[in-house]
Amino acid sequence: MIQVIYDEKEDEIIPVITCDVCNNRIEDVLNAVAVNQNVFDMGETPTKILHAHKGRCHDSAEAKIGKYAGWEELSAHLYYLCKNLGLTSQWFEARDRPQEKNDR
């Protein structure tokens, strides 16, 4: 689940992904998965996604979805999500580039 929280360390409000099984924040993208019902009709029926930590949370998420559960690495899931939203590497580079001062 995507949520917004106050991060004390950074002293700011930030969006995070929490595990749909244990409700704790997913902080390591490489230790998490996106679980969904397998798509048998070429995507005509949208399916719900569960984000989960690897291990017990992943197993519980698959059990929740049922026998047709499928999954992918959370990193791959987020990559395709960004791509489908039009967020390219160039967009990220431009976003991270320091703002040029126009008031000289």
Ligand SMILES: [Zn+2]
């Ligand atoms: Zn979890």
